[in-house]
Structures are given as C-alpha cells and as structure tokens.
Amino acid sequence: MLDIRRQSAEVRVGIVGTGFIGRVHARAARQAGARLVGIAGTDLANALEGAQAVGAEKAFESVTELITSGLIDVLHICTPNHLHAPIALEAMDAGLAVICEKPLATEAPTAQLMARRAADAGVVAAVPFAYRFHPMVREARERLNALGRISLIQGSYLQDWLLESTDDNWRVDPAQGGPGRTIGDIGSHWFDLVEFVTGDPITKVCAQTSVVVPQRNGGGPVLTEDLATVQFATASGALGSVSVSQVAPGRKNRLFFEVSAASGSIAFDQETPDRLWLGGRSGSQALVRDPLSLSEAAKRYSPLPAGHPQGFHDCFDAFVADAYAAIGGDTREGLPTFEDGARASRLTDAALRSAHEGAWVAC
Numbered sequence: 001m002l003d004i005r006r007q008s009a010e011v012r013v014g015i016v017g018t019g020f021i022g023r024v025h026a027r028a029a030r031q032a033g034a035r036l037v038g039i040a041g042t043d044l045a046n047a048l049e050g051a052q053a054v055g056a057e058k059a060f061e062s063v064t065e066l067i068t069s070g071l072i073d074v075l076h077i078c079t080p081n082h083l084h085a086p087i088a089l090e091a092m093d094a095g096l097a098v099i100c101e102k103p104l105a106t107e108a109p110t111a112q113l114m115a116r117r118a119a120d121a122g123v124v125a126a127v128p129f130a131y132r133f134h135p136m137v138r139e140a141r142e143r144l145n146a147l148g149r150i151s152l153i154q155g156s157y158l159q160d161w162l163l164e165s166t167d168d169n170w171r172v173d174p175a176q177g178g179p180g181r182t183i184g185d186i187g188s189h190w191f192d193l194v195e196f197v198t199g200d201p202i203t204k205v206c207a208q209t210s211v212v213v214p215q216r217n218g219g220g221p222v223l224t225e226d227l228a229t230v231q232f233a234t235a236s237g238a239l240g241s242v243s244v245s246q247v248a249p250g251r252k253n254r255l256f257f258e259v260s261a262a263s264g265s266i267a268f269d270q271e272t273p274d275r276l277w278l279g280g281r282s283g284s285q286a287l288v289r290d291p292l293s294l295s296e297a298a299k300r301y302s303p304l305p306a307g308h309p310q311g312f313h314d315c316f317d318a319f320v321a322d323a324y325a326a327i328g329g330d331t332r333e334g335l336p337t338f339e340d341g342a343r344a345s346r347l348t349d350a351a352l353r354s355a356h357e358g359a360w361v362a363c
Contacts, residue, residue: 011324014066016040016087017078018050021101025076025128026054027313028320034074040066063087067094074124074327077101080176081184085110088125092117097124097327099320102188103348104341106178111345115338126323127341129192131255132334133315133322134273135289135302140259140266141197142295143278148262153194153232153240155257157186158248162226168216174223180348181224183209186255187244187351188344192336194242194257195343197268200234206360207231207351212247230351274309 011034015022018041029036040060041047047059060066067075067090074097077087085105091098098118104111104127118125131137144150161167171177171185178184195201209225216222227245234240245251255270258277265279274289290306291299301318304310322332347363354361 010035011327012037012071012073013076014038014040014060014069014072014074015050015054015056015076015078016063016066017076017101018046018053019078022050022076022078023054024313024316025078025099025320026056028317029076030055031317032321032324034324037071038066038069064090067091067096073097074099074324080170081106081178082176085114088114089117092121092123092125095121095123097323098338099126099128099323100338100341102127102129102341103178103180103184103345104338105345106174108342108345108349111338111342115342118338124323124326125338126319126326127336127338127344128316128319129189129196129336129340129344130312130315130319131189131193131270132196132336133301133318134268134270135294135298135310136268136273136276136287137193137197138301138334139287139289139294139298140268140276141199142297143264143266143276144198144259144261147264147266150198150200150234150236150238150259150261152260153198153200153234153238153257154242155190155194156243156245156254157190157256158243158251158254159186159246160249160251162213162216162246163249165213165216167213168219172216172222172224177224179224180352182226182244182246183207183228183230183351184345184348186246187228187230187242188348190242190244190255190257191347192340192344193255194240194259196334196336197257198234198238198259200236200238202232202240202347202363203235204360204362205230205232205347205350205354207354209352209355225355228351228355230354273311 038058039051051059075091077100207230209228212226258267267277276287
C-alpha cells in the first residue's frame with residue numbers, strides 16, 4: 001500500500017467538499033506547491049469522484065478519517081455552511097490548520113467560538129475573503145491613507161444566478177445556508193473588503209431585506225432574502241450604503257465600492273479588476289494595473305506585466321499561498337483570519353436583526 005505520510009516540508013492538504021469551490025481550493029493548493037493528499041465528500045463514492053477530478057492522492061470515507069489520518073497539515077472546508085463549524089472545530093482540536101469557506105457558521109456566536117478556538121489552539125485559521133488579494137484593492141488601500149478623512153462609502157454586490165423560480169441551491173434553505181443568505185453569502189465579502197480597504201470599522205447598520213422569488217422549484221416558501229439594502233455608519237463618522245442582490249438581471253458577480261475622502265475618491269469594480277477610478281476636484285482618471293508604477297503593497301500581488309489581465313483565480317491563489325506561508329511561520333499582512341470571519345458574521349447578524357426590528361442596530 002502506498003505510504004503517503006510526510007516525507008518533506010511541503011504543506012500536505014486535505015479538502016472536504018468536492019463542488020465548484022472545492023476545485024478552486026484544489027487548484028490554488030497545487031499552484032502554491034502543496035501536496036494534495038486527500039479528499040472527503042458526502043460518501044466514499046463522492047470522495048473518489050472528487051479525488052479523481054482534482055488529482056488528489058487518496059479518497060477518504062469520512063471527514064473524521066481524513067482529519068485523524070496523520071497525513072495532512074491543513075484542512076480546506078468547502079461544504080454547505082451548516083457543516084463548517086463542527087468540521088473546523090474537530091480539525092483544530094486535532095491540531096490542523098484550517099481554511100474554511102465563509103460564512104464561518106450560520107450564527108455569529110458560533111463563528112466567534114471558532115475564532116477563539118483557533119487562537120487557543122495556536123493554529124492558522126483563514127477564511128477566503130479572496131477579493132482582498134486583487135492588486136488594485138491593495139493599491140486603493142495604500143492610496144486612501146493619503147486622502148484624509150473618509151466621508152462616504154457606497155457600493156453594491158450584484159448577481160443574478162437565483163433570478164428564476166427554477167433556480168435553486170442549498171443556500172436558499174436556512175437549515176443549510178443559515179438565516180442570512182444574500183447578506184451572509186456576498187454581503188460578507190463586501191463588508192470585509194470595505195473595512196479592509198478603509199481601516200474604518202462599521203459601528204451600526206440599518207437594513208431592509210426582500211424575498212423577490214417567493215417559491216423555488218415548487219417547494220415551500222422561501223425564507224431567506226434575495227436582496228438587501230444596508231445603510232451604515234463607521235467609527236470615524238463616515239456614512240455608507242450598500243445593495244446586495246442575487247436577483248439582479250445581467251449582473252453575474254459585480255462587486256463595486258467607492259470611497260469619498262477629504263481630497264479624493266477611489267472606486268473599484270471587481271468585473272474590471274485591473275483598474276481603479278481616481279477622482280479629484282480638478283478631474284478624474286483611470287489607473288491601470290502596472291507593476292512598474294504600483295505601491296509595494298500592490299506590487300507583490302501583481303506578478304503579471306501590465307496588459308495581462310488578472311482575475312479571481314489569481315486572487316484565490318495568492319490567498320492560499322499566504323495562508324500556507326503563515327503555516328510555515330511567515331504571516332503576511334492582510335491574511336483574513338477566523339477573527340475576520342467572525343466579524344463578518346456579526347455584521348450579517350446585525351443587518352438581519354435590523355431588518356427584523358426596523359431599527360438601527362449596533363455592530
């Protein structure tokens with residue numbers, strides 16, 4: 001029988017979950033030079049199919065078998081949301097590093113428990129807020145430092161993949177996806193990105209939610225929001241608003257933000273990620289990604305020459321590479337941790353409570 005126990009210092013990877021995002025994780029692991037040891041799925045047949053699809057060395061019959069095998073250093077969790085917490089807690093108790101998809105848990109207190117457990121265990125625990133790794137996001141963050149006090153933050157995250165009543169997914173079910181679907185699934189990305197770029201935490205929110213498609217595939221009534229609008233205020237006194245939707249026709253994955261400060265504005269659109277819009281009183285311009293002119297913070301995430309577009313895979317690859325670097329003792333600035341995941345869960349919880357109560361809620 002093949003002995004796949006540790007033979008070198010390379011990171012040994014296990015993945016649970018074999019869908020689209022699990023394959024993205026597997027690709028990024030290979031790009032980082034890690035060893036893709038094993039896959040666990042809903043059952044052995046599912047794991048065998050997943051292992052073959054991503055080129056893993058072994059399929060495991062259960063998550064527990066993978067965690068306790070002694071063959072991996074880090075577990076990537078790419079399952080439906082309700083399974084994140086029990087798997088992550090089991091993995092951290094076994095001393096493994098963990099990369100867990102967001103939201104960390106279906107409720108904020110559990111996400112905070114996961115963050116505390118990671119700290120207590122002293123393990124690397126990261127969450128894929130991968131949009132942080134666009135080089136132009138890092139450039140925006142650097143440039144905002146010189147623009148003075150922030151006054152306004154606005155934006156949106158719009159998709160249309162759940163537009164029709166025939167569109168369905170486990171995320172629609174609150175038992176699997178959690179009580180906040182659109183806010184928790186894509187709003188969490190937007191909130192994390194804006195707080196990361198501005199360094200200005202949101203302190204209170206006032207939200208509205210709406211169910212646009214009341215039934216899907218002939219099932220029972222839809223209980224999770226299709227869209228939401230959220231007003232907010234920040235610690236510095238800036239005001240903001242964001243719209244998030246999974247039923248916006250024609251919008252596939254449009255994450256957009258614009259920040260207005262005392263001496264200038266900056267806007268970023270994830271669908272055109274190689275550009276920043278820079279605004280000023282005397283005029284505006286589009287800054288195109290070029291490693292020769294970017295700040296050092298952005299340059300390290302810009303491996304391709306100008307004119308060669310970078311996108312989602314590049315961001316995700318950089319996120320995973322930084323997480324593995326942290327496992328080796330090199331913790332790089334900006335790596336999103338379970339604390340950031342717990343923060344996103346608190347914001348989701350506050351927005352849902354605000355919508356339910358019809359009032360401002362502190363974060």
